[in-house]
Amino acid sequence: MIRSMYSGISGLRNFQTKLDVIGNNIANVNTYGFKKGRTIFKDQFSQTVAGASAPGENRGGVNAKQVGLGSQLSAIDTIHAPGSTQFTGNTLDLAIEGDGFFMVGTGDDMFYTRAGNFYLDNAGDLVDGDGSYLQGLTSPINIPSNATNMSIAQDGKVTYVQDSNLVEAGQLQLARFPNPGGLEKVGGNYFQVSPNSGDPVPGDPQGAGGHGAIKSGSLEMSNVDLAEEFTEMIVAQRGFQANTRIITTSDEILQELVNLKR
Structure with a gap:
């Protein structure tokens, strides 16, 4: 009992x-960009009441008798299946179609996210809602205050018009991981590297490294x-x-x- x-x-x-x-x-x-969790159980060790025996010349084998405990x-898995894409019409709302994560923060303190709601701060730098810089080949990516017609292409190129000239502000980068399920959630829509996630592999969207494409004017919803x-x-x-x-x-x-x- x-x-x-x-x-x-x-x-x-x-x-x-x-x-x-x-x-x-x-x-x-x-x-936005949330990845659901999944809980998996397994049985605990079992107490063996009687062990198994092999067949003999005059009697058959007997299975072990065990009582589970x-x-x-x-x-607790993180399911990285893509969520549905919601159209917003805002140029700075970005969704990833395919593999990869946005890189935000600084070179010394980097986080990874699928939430693509970005903004321009007072200095014209591309940041997320917590003020972390959106990373590119040259970071931060800056848009002058007198720029017009800003756009972000599927391959991550950020351009704008200034004094009647289509100027390149920077190149967004995405990060892929050998094991995305090994990333650790740290709140704020952020993931961080863990010993089992593998090191990030940065690359251009739609590049040869298998990184996904950028879809400007849309956001990835939760996959719940x-x-x-x-x-x-x-x-x-x-x-x-x-x-x-x-x-x-x-x-x-x-x-x-x-x-x-x-």
């Missing part, structure tokens, strides 16, 4: 974690599917309830054992 109670407790913990991940996904359903968390999240929430809720029944049923059986002495 004690084993079944602890198995139920392990299930409660895991389903609570799953509900936490689902709650975060739903909270970010309208967050609950479940444990296997992984509300219907899927609500379905997973129901599964997690029922799983949580079932594990509470394991605990209460085991407690009732233990109570009957205690009452035997009366």
Whole structure:
């Protein structure tokens, strides 16, 4: 009975974690560039009551008899499937069609994001909502105050018109990773490099390195599917309830054992 109670407790913990991940996904359903999480479980080690035996001359083999001791968390994956693209008409709203991340920050403190809502600060530099510089071959990318008709091409070239001349302000760069799922979320729509993500591989959009194309005037939406999240929430809720029944049923059986002495 004690084993079944602890198995139920392990299930409660895991389903609570799953509900936490689902709650975060739903909270970010309208967050630009957000990548949803997925919770995966695995069984814990099992206690072997009787070992397996090989077949002999006069009898067949016998399988092992094992009692599982609950479940444990296997992984919380970040799903980097692309979100849908929303047209905004704003030149500084950028979406990535394909692989890659925008690089923001400085050379000493670099972050990576799929959220492409950028702005011009008072000095004319391209920045994100937190004031981090959008990185290019030469950073920061600066647009003079008297410039007109600014545009950002699919290959990342930033141009503007000044004194009747189509001037190149800079070349945006995207970063790819050997294992994007290994990137760590650090808040603010940012990812950072981890020991398992691999080093960033910068390159031009639509270049030979397999980096995606830039789509100006659009933003990538969250890849959270509300219907899927609500379905997973129901599964997690029922799983949580079932594990509470394991605990209460085991407690009732233990109570009957205690009452035997009366």
